[in-house]
Amino acid sequence: xxxxxxxxxxxxxxxxxxxxxxxxxxxxxxxxxxxxxxxxxxxxxxxxxxxxxxxxxxxxxxxxxxxxxxxxxxxxxxxxxxxxxxxxxxxxxxxxxxxxxxxxxxxxxxxxxxxxxxxxxxxxxxxxxxxxxxxxxxxxxxxxxxxxxxxxxxxxxxxxxxxxxxx
Numbered sequence: 255x256x257x258x259x260x261x262x263x264x265x266x267x268x269x270x271x272x273x274x275x276x277x278x279x280x281x282x283x284x285x286x287x288x289x290x291x292x293x294x295x296x297x298x299x300x301x302x303x304x305x306x307x308x309x310x311x312x313x314x315x316x317x318x319x320x321x322x323x324x325x326x327x328x329x330x331x332x333x334x335x336x337x338x339x340x341x342x343x344x345x346x347x348x349x350x351x352x353x354x355x356x357x358x359x360x361x362x363x364x365x366x367x368x369x370x371x372x373x374x375x376x377x378x379x380x381x382x383x384x385x386x387x388x389x390x391x392x393x394x395x396x397x398x399x400x401x402x403x404x405x406x407x408x409x410x411x412x413x414x415x416x417x418x419x420x421x
Contacts, residue, residue, distance in 0.1 A: 287319050287412030294404035300397040303413045312417050313383040319412035320376040326407040329359040332399040340390030354380050383418050
């Protein structure tokens, strides 16, 4: 009886692992989100993501992932994204920062994101067909750049980097 239970448990774990492995996106280098504590994103809560680029010749698409609740009070969000290049990158600046605006709702208040309950998800491209200056480890830092501190009703923030697919 004990051996049969162990066999069933192992078979179930193997099935779950195989199902999960089949759902991964082969073009994604990273696709991750960080939950914002109490849905209050403070200026000091800078989110860091490490991205390992192995093929600097390939173009990449970079996306900002956001989730807000239906109680978020603005129709947009400004964020600062800093890219820190590896030491071997042939660039004059090791860190490059850019401010981006993400539209979240139409002027009439209709949310533009994918809704599930009271949560709206967004995946917004901030660089398309981007070629990294060199292979290596890059650090992306994302911080909110709105007037409110903390910025309320922000559930999750993240990044996705994928190899660009020719269309």
